[in-house]
Amino acid sequence: MSAVLEIRNLHASIDGKSILKGVNLTVGQGEVHALMGRNGSGKSTLAYCVMGHPAYTITEGEILFDGQNVLEMETDKRSRAGLFLALQYPVTVPGVTVANFLRTAINARRKAANPQDKGISIPEFRKLLTTKMDSLQMDNKFAGRYINDGFSGGEKKRAEILQLATLEPKIAFLDETDSGLDIDALRVVANGVNSLIGPNLGVVVITHYEQFLNYIKPEFVHVMFEGRIVEEGGFELAEKIQEHGYDWVAEKYATVQQ
């Protein structure tokens, strides 16, 4: 049975400032969603809240995943349950190689599932990593570099997708994975994401540009405005945004609020 992420009436704040004001969103394994909206509309906050970033306080609402109450779970447990977030600004961890990072993450999953687990063997891990890196056209040397340390923008985004590919989550938020990429890098990353999308992976692509969406082709498009999802539709909604921008959204909903 496929897993479903249900976000119900989610309110969240940071430093006392209210950012999310009642978000409802349901994402199933195997579905492709796009979450659009202007800067500051709450897209990244929503993704962080799903993953449990400590800076945000949930003031109301609930998040359910696979029948579990996500808000009661620590971030690492959410990850092991099958949630994933590809960060817009991936964090540098000096001295920790990409390979060490991923192997530790894989073993943490295996250990949580089975306390007796001895962890993935080195040959098995190497093979897995090489296969995944090849599919993303990444040099094998990449595995030995410190995670995000001195990476170019494109390398960081590719490293996020490599983690997505290796950890095989059920639902993944991709937070502006397209930003800062040139057209060639964008194609590689998009192809990488496309190759992962299938019955086992549902994605929520956060972006304000349609370019990335042309590659990914979401079935469901949601537009956020001032902490709520205000418009929902199919791919044609993304095309409308591309053509007309967000002004009409602002006009339509700003008045309602006042």
Place this chain on the structure above:
Amino acid sequence: MTDQNQLLAEIKDSYEEKYGFNVDDSKYSFKGQKGLSREVVAQISEMKGEPVWMRDFRLKSLDIFLKKPMPTWGADLSRIDFDDIYYYVKASERNEKSWDEVPADIKYTFDRLGIPEAEQKFLAGTGAQFESEVVYHSIRKDLESKGVIFTDTDSALRDYPDLFKEYWATVIPPTDNKFAALNSAVWSGGSFIYVPKGVHVEMPLQAYFRINTRNMGQFERTLIIVDEGAFVHYVEGCTAPTYSTDSLHSAVVEIVIKKGGRARYTTIQNWSTNVYNLVTKRAVAYQDATMEWVDCNLGSSITMKYPAVYLMEPGAHGEVLSVAFAGKGQHQDAGSKMVHGAPNTTSRVISKSISMHGGRASYRGLLKVYEGAHGARSNVVCDALLMDDASRTDTYPSIEIDENDVTIGHEATVSKVGEDQIFYLMSRGIGEEQANAMIVSGFIEPIAKELPPEYSIELYRLVQLQMEGSVG
């Protein structure tokens, strides 16, 4: 590196058993009276059967010690009670040459330290210091045949009197500082190494040190002489059991490196957290010689240690690579001293410190360039990592440059483990405690990779142990 986390996980279960040993006090063959006096010092010398010059050296050093005031510029040493310390304990009557002859209970202790295993793997020779006396020492035949001397310092005084006297206290005289004077008065044990011209000792020479009697000071004295074009790597690893009252450890390490020679001295210091660790370490490097200190300080209550390199002739190079970990109740006051006394001398310092649970790490460094040392180059990098708000880090750089034609770099950074880093690792399924450990392991990686592999693993393990319970 990749198996490291598993190894780290395993040691938690057996650490206390493996490292927390205690041996029946009554088996010590000699334990002098507490406190320090001319009688105690003379008795130490007499028991060791030393020549008169050494006894006089000790007594003169005692006078210097008594005259010098306690240093007040560094860590708080006010709780040291010099009258409440045993200055000499002899664990066994004579030196053991082969492993078979080592008494069973001492052997059991070493077993738990993993020494025989390490030796089987690739020890070139082992000087394992149990209490104040070296009880076990072996040197491989190939080293002996090359003329390498690796013995305990007491034996060296007896067996190589001329060589010994030529270099003894030439790098660190008793007048250097109060604790060097104390060591000079009551020293016992330590390693003596001589590497003849052109000889490269490929395998690290290692010694383990233990403090294992309540309130017992340990004052080992190490002297290393690297002749022209020779090379040696000496590794000193310390793991100490836990005791309830304060203990003083005050070693002196002197190293002489002649033209074109190179020495590396690696330390993993993990004294129990009631130990005062006040150590003077200094090397003199002559023309084109290289000295490298790799210094990892994890344990002790207070450590004051500033490995120094005096660059005496053109082309000499000095390095200090150090890691300090200050946990609850600990003050690591560590650093380096680089003294450029000749043209075209170079030095490099990389210092990394971690403070957590209210611990305090200080970097105290001296960079001195004398007039005429033109073309001298030095680069100092100090990185501090703060794990929580209760902890503290300080940097006290002292830079004295009396020459214009020099290239000097000095940078210091302080970073806090951010919630974004922890979040990032946790968002990939890694638990909070392990995420913290990964960040710290990554932080010290540039130093850890300089260590021999088994020490590198030990360093990661010790750091992991220090961090246990850091969550919540």
